[in-house]
Amino acid sequence: MNSRLRIVLIVVVVVGGAALLGVGALMLKADQDAAVAKFGEAVINLCKGDMTATVSGRLPENAKLVFIDANSATVEGSYQPKLSTASAATSKDDVTHVACVKKVDALHNVLEYGATGKYKCRQYARNLEIGIFDAKTNQQIAFYTVKGNTPPTCPDKTDKSLTKYGTPPEAAEVFRAIGI
Secondary structure, eight states: OOHHHHHHHHHHHHHHHHHHHHHHHHHHHHHHHHHHHHHOHHHHHHTTSOOOTTOBOOOOTTOOEEEEETTTTEEOTTTGGGSOTTTBOOSTTTOOEEEEEEEEEEEEEEEEESTTOOEEEEEEEEEEEEEEEETTTOOEEEEEEEOOOOOOOOOSOOSSOEEEEOOOOOHHHHHHHHTO
16 A cells, blocks of 8 residues: 555544544533533533432432433443433422442452463443532532442453453433432
């Protein structure tokens, strides 16, 4: 392959990658704007701060809840759509409580391969930290850690280092943990 063709291919790959990153950023911004429009900036901002792990209150029985992904400041797409109509907030007018969800990768196991341990297989569980906030007072009322599923097993042999991730907990597990 001549050097001119190589340069053209490199430019195409770089420009294509940059375009994909740009589209991803635009989609994230659109999701963030939609969350603010639906639930209000104050609700979204509750999840931008720190959560206190020692708060041990309970979610009120009649709570209208919105799940917010604390990492992306968007409505959490795995749990919010699965809430019952009795528990799901639909707008800033009816939200009473905010569940700020932060995914946390927890090291589950490390396997070393070969006599020198040159290659490793790291296994991580995808756990959730969930802080529940009162939307009117902005106070955190509860904190939960919900363990994710066990990561996939590592192979018996490998000639490269690997990382395996489990899946976050299912909606039913999260709802049971927070009492809805």
